[in-house]
Each structure stands twice: as C-alpha cells, then as structure tokens.
Amino acid sequence: MESILVLTHVDEGGSALTKASLEAVTAGKELAARLGASLTIGIVAADRTTAAGALASAGARLLTVSGEAFAQPRYASDAAACEALCRAANAAIVLAPGGSRFVRVAAGVTHRLGGVIDTHITAIGGAEGVEASRWYYRQRVEAVISRDARPWFLLLDAGTHTAFAGEPGAVDVEQVAVELPAMRTTVSGLRTPMKDAQTIRPDANMLLVAGAGWTKKQPDGQTHAAEAGALILGFLHATGASLGSSKSLVDQGGDNQPVLPFLSHMNQIGQTGSTPRHAKGLSTCCHGEEPHVVGWRFIGERRAISLDSNCGWTRGKADVVYVADAFQVMEKVNALLGAAKA
Amino acid sequence: MANALQIVVCAGIVPDPLQTLEPITGASGPGLKNEMVLPAVLDPWAASALYEAANLAAKNPGSKVWLVSLGPKAKLQQVMMTVAQKVSFELVPVDGPIGGFTDAHATAAVLAETIAALPGLDHTRLLLFGGWESATRGAGVTLQLIGERLGITDQFQGVDQIDLRDDGSFEVLERVEGGKHQASVCVGAPAVLGWATGNLPEPRNNPQIGMANMRTIMPALQKARPATLAANGLRYTSVSLPKQQRDTRVVKDKTPDEIASELVEWIGAK
Numbered sequence: 001m002e003s004i005l006v007l008t009h010v011d012e013g014g015s016a017l018t019k020a021s022l023e024a025v026t027a028g029k030e031l032a033a034r035l036g037a038s039l040t041i042g043i044v045a046a047d048r049t050t051a052a053g054a055l056a057s058a059g060a061r062l063l064t065v066s067g068e069a070f071a072q073p074r075y076a077s078d079a080a081a082c083e084a085l086c087r088a089a090n091a092a093i094v095l096a097p098g099g100s101r102f103v104r105v106a107a108g109v110t111h112r113l114g115g116v117i118d119t120h121i122t123a124i125g126g127a128e129g130v131e132a133s134r135w136y137y138r139q140r141v142e143a144v145i146s147r148d149a150r151p152w153f154l155l156l157d158a159g160t161h162t163a164f165a166g167e168p169g170a171v172d173v174e175q176v177a178v179e180l181p182a183m184r185t186t187v188s189g190l191r192t193p194m195k196d197a198q199t200i201r202p203d204a205n206m207l208l209v210a211g212a213g214w215t216k217k218q219p220d221g222q223t224h225a226a227e228a229g230a231l232i233l234g235f236l237h238a239t240g241a242s243l244g245s246s247k248s249l250v251d252q253g254g255d256n257q258p259v260l261p262f263l264s265h266m267n268q269i270g271q272t273g274s275t276p277r278h279a280k281g282l283s284t285c286c287h288g289e290e291p292h293v294v295g296w297r298f299i300g301e302r303r304a305i306s307l308d309s310n311c312g313w314t315r316g317k318a319d320v321v322y323v324a325d326a327f328q329v330m331e332k333v334n335a336l337l338g339a340a341k342a
Numbered sequence: 343m344a345n346a347l348q349i350v351v352c353a354g355i356v357p358d359p360l361q362t363l364e365p366i367t368g369a370s371g372p373g374l375k376n377e378m379v380l381p382a383v384l385d386p387w388a389a390s391a392l393y394e395a396a397n398l399a400a401k402n403p404g405s406k407v408w409l410v411s412l413g414p415k416a417k418l419q420q421v422m423m424t425v426a427q428k429v430s431f432e433l434v435p436v437d438g439p440i441g442g443f444t445d446a447h448a449t450a451a452v453l454a455e456t457i458a459a460l461p462g463l464d465h466t467r468l469l470l471f472g473g474w475e476s477a478t479r480g481a482g483v484t485l486q487l488i489g490e491r492l493g494i495t496d497q498f499q500g501v502d503q504i505d506l507r508d509d510g511s512f513e514v515l516e517r518v519e520g521g522k523h524q525a526s527v528c529v530g531a532p533a534v535l536g537w538a539t540g541n542l543p544e545p546r547n548n549p550q551i552g553m554a555n556m557r558t559i560m561p562a563l564q565k566a567r568p569a570t571l572a573a574n575g576l577r578y579t580s581v582s583l584p585k586q587q588r589d590t591r592v593v594k595d596k597t598p599d600e601i602a603s604e605l606v607e608w609i610g611a612k
Contacts, residue, residue: 107490
C-alpha cells in the first residue's frame, strides 16, 4: 500500500499556509482516498501553530519542522527540513506545491532520499496505480507518466486543485528534529516593485499581453511608446489585470529601441517566459504564433486585438480576434472603464 | 586574481521555438518527429546563463567558463557554429541523446560525472550555472541534482542577477511569486545558480570570438565522450499534442467604439 506525504509551508507572513500548499493538501487527500493510502502532512514554518490548526480537519498525521531557521526560504535549511520530514514520514509518494520555495529544494531532497522527481504536475490519475500528467516542450506536448521507483516526488502546478478549507481547531503535531548544516547563505528579504510598477499579479482574473507592436511605427510614421505605456498602465489600474509581454518587446531595451519602462523579463510569457493561469486573457499588438501561444495554454477565455487579419490568433487559438488598431480600441476601453468607475 | 572564478555552464540544445513539434513513439520511447533534422538552438534560459557567466568572467580576470552540453555530436556542432560567436568558452561536449523525454536523474548523473572530471577544476571556486528550466523537459531539476551530486548546498533558482563582491561573497536575486525577487547573500563559491532571463541582451555575433572558440570546439567534439541515459523506470502512458482547438470569431467590421463596448462588457461579465 502506498503512503502519501504532502509537504507544505507558510506564506511570507509566517503563519498561514500558502494557497498552493492547501491545494497540495487537497491533492493528497484525493489521492489517499483513491488508493486507500495513509496521509501525512509535513509543515515547514517558523511558527507552526496557525498552519497546523488549519489542517485539524484534514484527517492526516501532522509533522512539523519549525523554528526561526525556517522563517525564510533558503536551500540549505529548507532541504534539511524537507529531508527530515520525508524520513520521518517514510512515504512512497511525496506531493508538494510547485512554488519557488519547494521548487528550489525538492530535487535535491529527492536525491538525498534516493528517490525520483517529476515537476509541473497538472493532474494525478491512474486506474490502479499513480499516473501524473505534465507538459513538455514549454506546454506544447502533454504526457502522462508513471514510475516504479519510490519515493516519488510530484510537484504540483498552482491552480490545478482547489485549496483545502477545513474547520480550524486544536490538533496534535509531531515536531521533527533537524540537524542543520552551517549556513553560508543569508536571506536579505524581498525586493518588491513600487506599488505603481507592480504589474505581475498571479491572482488577477485577467491577463493583458502587450506585444512588440505597441512600440512600432504607427500610421503617422512615428513611434508612440509613451502613449502605449499610458494606455497599458491605464488598463491595468482600471481592471487589476496582470501584465504579460512577448520576449521581443522586453528585449527591445537592450537594442536601444523604444521601450515600455515598466516591463521586465519577469513579464515575459510564452516559450521563454511563464505560462500563468488566469480566467481571461486579452492579447494586444502581438501575434498568435506557437511560441507566444504556449504562454496562453492555461488562459480560460482568450481575445486578441490585431491589425493583421491573417494573424496566428485567427487559427483556432483565440475565441475572438478583433481586427483593429489597439491604440484606438484601448483608449476607448479605458475611457469606458473610467466612466463606469466614476 | 582574488575573484578568479571557475564557471561551469550546463546547457542543452532544443528545437528552434518556431518549429512545429509532433510527438511520436518509437522503440526506445517517445520522441519528436524528424527530431534530428529540426533546426536547433541553445536552450534559451541556459543561454542566459552562458551570457551572464561570460560577463562575470570578463569582469574578473583569471576566470574561466566551460560549457558542458549533452546531445548528439552533429547537432551540437550545428548549434555551436552560432553560439561560439557570442562569448568565449571551452566546450565540453557529451555525445548523447537529444530531447525532453529522457530522465532528468540520468542526465544529471552523466553531467555531474563529466564536471567532476574536468581537468583543473577547483571545486572551491566553482559556480555551476544553467537555466532554471529547459525548453524541452522543463522540469527544473537537473541542475539541482548535479549540485547535490557535487556536494553543493548553496543553490539558487530563477536567478536574474548576481553581484560579486571584493571578498568573494555575492548577492543573488531569485524570482519568487508575484513578480518579486528574493535577495540573498552567499559567502562565496561553490554554488549553483539556475538562471531565468537575467538582465543581459543576447551578445552580437563576433567572428573573432567565433574563430578562437572553434579552434577548441572542433577537437572537443571529435573527442566527445559517448553517454547513454537510463530510463530509471520512467514510463510514458501517453504523449500527445493538446487537442483544444478554438472556434475563433474574427471581427473585421466593427468600429473601435463598438469593439471597446464589447470588450468592457466581456471584462465585466461574470
């Protein structure tokens, strides 16, 4: 019989479990129920109290590694913590959220335990055993895999399961001791863009994607990067949308071409960027060829504004393509959104 | 020479992103149709790592950059004709299979063994660079596994910046959720850095650098060690292209006002 461990950690605030961790708990409960397996949940936190309480109704054995050394994400301490939790649980299947904290350490922990790992898991199925779905070639090929080796670590992509929400309560938690190596790395903290410059919002309902067309010459023969920037930021402020960009637009800064100053490589989506999950996506001034579309793989409803009626978006990738000038349309959109707010 | 670094960059080769990919299943497992004839490029994030490594080496005299790459010799030679013109490095090729369906653990074992055997490598000065994920398997685990195999326990992923200090310590910015960076200070090498895009543009082709590199690249390719990758029990139940095809409505005859109204309604629709 398989035994399952779900690794979790707390958020930046230091007490509550991250949403991705709670999603992993749901995945663990579902898998344990299907396989008739035992379920253990491991918590990494400076202070375990709130996090453990939130899992009181999960019906699982709770283990924790806690203390000030685990307040911040860092390879040496987090790897030691996860290794200790895994050894204490002795589980065959280890599920963990695929956020930056565990992505940094999970493979290393797997090696220490002599196990195997697969990441970016979007679904766990299988009639009798365990099969995992994941994407290859930057979301262009989908595969279902299985492994005999154990322990098998599966890192789950965010948004693929509902977050566990149980009644908080008092609960027994087993503290697991960790022998930490000498720390050579000190975490200084987070660097957050200024509030007005914050354009990446993973929890937003909508994704706006800006393509290189925004900084190309317009019908008057001139570029209008400043105007483009104002239109894009105006839309983001009005809707709370997250901003994605094509690589070509971000790269322009290095080629001495007109740039949108609030864009960085972190906004990149697609073949060389991220593949965010949002309910809706609006593409502006970019084309819909495959390297770009991989960034849209997990966008629910897709619309695009493009001057090119033969744009790749028209070939079954977007729900609606508006053949129009994005400058004109977005100006009107912002005006309507502003009027609606007023 | 106080900060003379030894930077090993692990970088695979991947199909050009503009190519159409079609998975097929052969006797040895899944692969891509016509994989060996698809134009290939250096893995994009690993290429960022190579450019950052070269930039760091140029700022610290006495430093050296190795590029360790696993792939079929013929494909490596094709890709190196372009990459060699970008920055200076010593190629360490390993003649092995191409593609994303191989097992990361097997790949890591071969690469770690290759790095450990590099002549003149001083482990205490080693910075192990690579992309934080590949554009093939995209698992983001190979570099970590190599690091563990080499006993390196200071690892950073999603790196966009490294600032080396006079005392050999360095500050690293790693991508975390929500468009933020986590800043950390490490006392010095050895360390593993899995790069995201970094901050450097792609260097322009420099034929002089290309000629200098090719003098060592061609002999290295001829002597490339062959490697086979074990499956480690990894089985593929199915490999397929996504089937979702949207019924696109193309709107050509509406004014900007009409389109804006439709979009605002859509944005606000529940």
